[in-house]
Amino acid sequence: MTAHPPTPAPPPAPADDPRPGSPAAAAPRRFTGCGAALAVLAVLACLGLVALHELERGIDGYGQLEETSGADGGVADPLAAGRTARYEDGLKVTVSAPRRAADGTHHLTVTYRNDTDGEQRIGGDSAESAVSEYGQAPLVVRAGRPLDAPTSGGLRWANRDESAAALLPPLAEDGKRTVPVRLRADRTGVTVTVEVRPPDDGYREAAYWEFTLG
Numbered sequence: 378m379t380a381h382p383p384t385p386a387p388p389p390a391p392a393d394d395p396r397p398g399s400p401a402a403a404a405p406r407r408f409t410g411c412g413a414a415l416a417v418l419a420v421l422a423c424l425g426l427v428a429l430h431e432l433e434r435g436i437d438g439y440g441q442l443e444e445t446s447g448a449d450g451g452v453a454d455p456l457a458a459g460r461t462a463r464y465e466d467g468l469k470v471t472v473s474a475p476r477r478a479a480d481g482t483h484h485l486t487v488t489y490r491n492d493t494d495g496e497q498r499i500g501g502d503s504a505e506s507a508v509s510e511y512g513q514a515p516l517v518v519r520a521g522r523p524l525d526a527p528t529s530g531g532l533r534w535a536n537r538d539e540s541a542a543a544l545l546p547p548l549a550e551d552g553k554r555t556v557p558v559r560l561r562a563d564r565t566g567v568t569v570t571v572e573v574r575p576p577d578d579g580y581r582e583a584a585y586w587e588f589t590l591g
Contacts, residue, residue, distance in 0.1 A: 439466030439493075440581035452523045455570070455585035458485070462573065462584035467492035472571050472586040475560070482535050483590050487516060487556045487573065491548045499554065499575045500544035507541040510534050516544055517572035518558055523585040531567055535559040562590050 443463045448454045450462045458474040469490040475483040491497050500507040501515045508516045511527040520531035534540070536559040543556045560569070571586040 439464065440577050440579060441465050442582050442584060450584040450586075452583070452585050455523050455587040458586060458588040460586070464575075464581070467494070468497060468575060470573050470575070470584060472573075475569070475588065475590055477591060478559075481561070483560045483562065485558050485560070485571075487558060487571065489548055489554045489556070489575070491550055491552045491554075493550065495550055497548045497575060497577075499548050500541065500546070501576045504538070504541040504545050507544045508534070508537055510537075513572075513574065515574050515576060516540065516556065517570075517574075518560065519570055519572075520562075520567055521570055522568055522587055523570045523572070525570075531563050532569065533561045535561050560590070565591060 441464065442450050443465055445463075448456050448460070450456045450460075456462060456472070458472055461469055461471040463469050469492065471488045471490075473486045473488070475485040477483055489497075489499050491499075499515060506514055508514055508518070510517070510532065511519050511529045517527075518532070518534060519527055521528060536557065540556050540558050543554065546554075548554050567590045569588055569590060572583055573585075574583045575581050
């Protein structure tokens with residue numbers, strides 16, 4: 378019986394051989410797997426950043442003013458007329474630029490937008506304490522700069538009762554409220570500070586605006 382020589386093994390597939398099992402066929406699967414893993418890691422990182430941001434907000438309190446690229450609305454860095462203070466819980470307050478009326482009074486508006494998750498009592502519990510010209514209140518409009526000591530001279534609120542009546546009713550979720558303010562100044566060039574302190578069950582930071590009456 379004649380012995381047959383063993384069948385030689387096939388040579389290894391070249392690197393660019395596209396047949397199943399070849400290095401060229403396995404490479405795309407490796408790259409696809411790495412890409413999917415990186416995408417999952419990126420999603421997890423984004424979710425982690427969102428969770429960290431929410432944790433920081435919860436620690437600070439949702440009554441904090443949001444940080445902006447310009448003035449932050451604090452007592453040492455007040456907003457200009459026409460700018461909006463935004464609280465982290467969604468409450469927004471805008472003080473308009475003043476305009477001079479024919480009778481010599483100066484008119485402006487304070488507009489509240491409630492994008493929070495519930496009703497807000499922006500004027501507190503009493504019309505008598507809702508607004509003020511020199512003391513602390515949910516809405517204060519007074520002469521001087523924010524860091525100046527409050528005084529009772531130089532500026533008078535011409536429609537105090539009307540402003541308090543507009544401010545007092547609770548502001549519903551997704552609601553908007555515009556409070557009219559009319560002022561009488563003793564002279565031109567009076568510097569005005571508007572302070573907004575919307576009451577809150579927890580903590581609510583005060584927002585400040587500063588401008589000059591023409």
